[in-house]
Amino acid sequence: MKRLSIKTIVAIGIGAAVFFVLAKFVAIPTGIPNTTIQTSYAFLALMAVVFGPIAGALIGFIGHTLNDALSYGSVWWSWVIVSLFIGLFIGLLARRIDVGNGEFGKKQIISFNVIQAVIQAIGWGVLAPILDVIIYAEPANKVFAQGIFAGISNIITVGIIGTILLAAYAKTRTKSNSLTKE
């Protein structure tokens, strides 16, 4: 493994804590009873894009594990692995969207959303159910239905909130030699 910078380590730790807090306390009511919008995956996508695949993978993994463990007393490993998968691959593929230098236009928005949709579709729709069947021997049609539902709602939230977050992040990147007192 390449030497991890301290910033990445801290980003993983704090990122996992924020992922946890968002997952646990910040759900937006949709109006449909018992259905809330999870903001934590939008945050995960942002962190993966900003800090790279290793940070993305570990924030997803640690954040999700902590959330399961601290709120339910047990960890649902198959879905934890999906969170890791999503953080990792968004981080890997989104390298090409260079938000670091302050650009996040139409082209980047489209490629970010294609990437996140494909990865999440694979993660929730394929990986999660397969792992559920292998690890927990749950009925296949149940887990596929759950996975597809989770996939669709997460693709939509990351699509909206994730895009807004990234656009805002790109704006905060100040260009060199740009500030002067008027």
Next chain:
Amino acid sequence: MAQEILSFIERKSPVHSLSGATKLIIFILYSTAAMLTYDTRVLLGLLVISIAIFIVSKIRIREIGFIMAFILAFLLLNNIAIYIFSPQEGVKIYGSSHVLFEIVGRYNVTLEQLFYHLNITLKYFVVIPAALLFIVTTHPSEFAASLNKIGVNYKIAYSVSLALRYIPDIQRDFRTIAQAQQARGIDISRKEKLLKRLKNASSIIFPLIFSTLNRIEVISNAMELRRFGKKKNRTWYNEKPFRKADYIVLVAGSLILVLSLVITFYDGSRFYNPFL
């Protein structure tokens, strides 16, 4: 919003005095065993052990009662979901069908299905005390030391410790930030339309996230100023050294894993089939 989460409960008990690393290894072995097996006899055996350890730990059910409610609700929902999607799963697994009574179509209740549900539920009851105990008897600052001890890179172990360290702070900040934003007229709760609400929610999440990014900078500066990451390894102030009890527990734990796997896969299947 004030939901409780599990946290360390200070107490003097044999479980508390074990090294965190021991508990972590045992927890991993134990949940592997419980994950792999569907053998009812093994599950029952493990359940007895779980309950015994729970009693030894001197943790009272009342102290973790709030989480029990969650777990039971989750179990119930999961069982219902399985039944709705796959009422004949038990029949498929055990290869026989003893119908108890009919509802509609394939939704007849079979003994096999009930037995399958029993096993799924048992699996939970086996793992839950172990996981709960691990969380409430291991001090969070010992946790990173334990991860490092079982071979996780110390930087990554430290990031877990940072996460635990900052959850309360971030929770507190989040509340304060949400309040400050509400005071300036941002509403995410009731009256607003969904799209507006989403936008408003982002304006509450923004400050949290950007103060997070800022905080990452400040903390990594502070850590760097105190030379985190300088050496290939580091020591831990809160590490508990291994003692005799730790070795005994580890050996016993490994034996249990091996034994339960042997019993489970002796006949070539994860399932114990009483219907044969």
Next chain:
Amino acid sequence: MRKPIIEFKNFSFKYKSQMEPTLHQVNLTIYEGEKVVIVGPSGSGKSTLAHCINGLVPFSYQGEIEGNLTIKGQVTKSLDLFSLSKIVGTVLQDPDGQFIGLSVGEDIAFSLENEAVPQEKMISQVVDVSKLVNMEDKIQSSIHELSGGQKQRVSLAGVIVEEVDILLFDEPLANLDPATGEQAMALIDQIQKETNTTVIIIEHRLEDVLTQDIDRVIVVNDGRIVSDRNPNELLASNVLESCSLREPLYVKALKYAGCKVTPEMHSASIETLVLDESKDKLFEWYEATIPATYEKKDSPILELQDINFSYHKGFPTIQNVSLTIHKGEMVSIVGTNGAGKSTLSKLICGFEKIQSGKILYKGEDITEDTIYERSNRIGMVMQNPNHMISKHMIYDEVALGLVMRGVPEDEIKKRVEETLKVCGLYGFRNWPISALSFGQKKRVTIASILVLQTEVLILDEPTAGQDLRHYTEIMEFLTELNSQGVTILMITHDMHLMLEYTSRAIAIADGQVIADNSAVNILTNSEVVEKTNLKVTSLFELAVKAGINKPIDFVSRFIDYDKEARVTWRKKY
């Protein structure tokens, strides 16, 4: 011969995102074992200077360096952050990032852990250091349980646990109550004497720092060093005044009275101050100024009735608090760190729900109102600016509340720009907030509430980390608002602010109101002063020293005179 330990030679630094350098041509030498204070207006580059010494510039904050900086004989450019931090121990300015460990012991041990010191040795070292800073019975405590002063001790212990040559403090007193601040300074002094390290302190509260012996005071203005001499000489000059920094009050009083302050008067501390012939002049001046009178108000706007609140069951934070604030009043709330001042303000604004009691606004019960409903009447500036900032650009941040209230665009522009001018931020309006210094950020949050023009304003430590010029500007603007009928509540640790601007003060200890009286009476009630960790102002001591028989009157007269004088002074600079 004294040995130099830090040497800046023609040193300039420009942050990557800035067009202009933040530090210009700095030439500065600090010698081994010296105790040096750096003062300067907010945003003048003090923290940046500190970051150059500890290596965060250029290793963490990128930019361009010109000239040379040598520390302990080595050029910093050739070192790395790790070897630099072996030499320099830093206590950072930002309160959020200070603590890394969960418990006191763990945090103190952090750098030892990183050096892979064996556990046993580490534990004994931690015990030793915690004794040095008087925290040995708190080693097991979690950081959250500590008071502000105790936190300061832990962060100090964390850097002195290993031997360092230089200790660097960036505003160690910023959030401490007066008595705790004095203890913190005494502690720094004691550590310095015991270990003979070089100490560098950046601080706005010069008078509090000077309670201990200081070798030199360095004044930074606009990224340049404008003065570098010992405290007695500095106070005899007018450098502080021309950089809009606050002089110790007793020195100011002497100057007002027409006394010539000379280095021989040893004015660095009120204890060493030699008055001699100045006594008569003080008397004359005292006789000549006319004391102002205050009128009592009687039209309740905000009433708290028997309020109780606790964050955790069984540990009450606010107990049976009842008070009445009248329309048009300007009131201070004072008390020790952790007394519950910020909590009380949150209860008034509805951020937290009171557990029993009632809150009335103009006689109407608002106990059940939401945060938003209350925010149209009561504006609040929180203690920590990071909790309030939600936009990227300064202009947008200040405009946010108005935008959400649907105010027309051209009016927003007008109001925002006016407010930015008051807060000294107009020139920065198109900057991102991330490029501001700490004090500047705080002003942004004040502006974002002022712009809403509510009838009641609550400010939690509005002037912490501000220099005298911005302090005066903000406070004068608040006074102006106040004279137009706005009611103002201020939480503060600054005794002088309390005396100067608020006729009434409420003292809080352990979540209870222990005194509610005129500011002067509170400060002269020794029982209250002790319970609430306040400190008698040095003016009082000066008056006693000069033999004036009504020191309180002397203090009030000074305040009135000073306010007048500063109005003229502001026009001049």
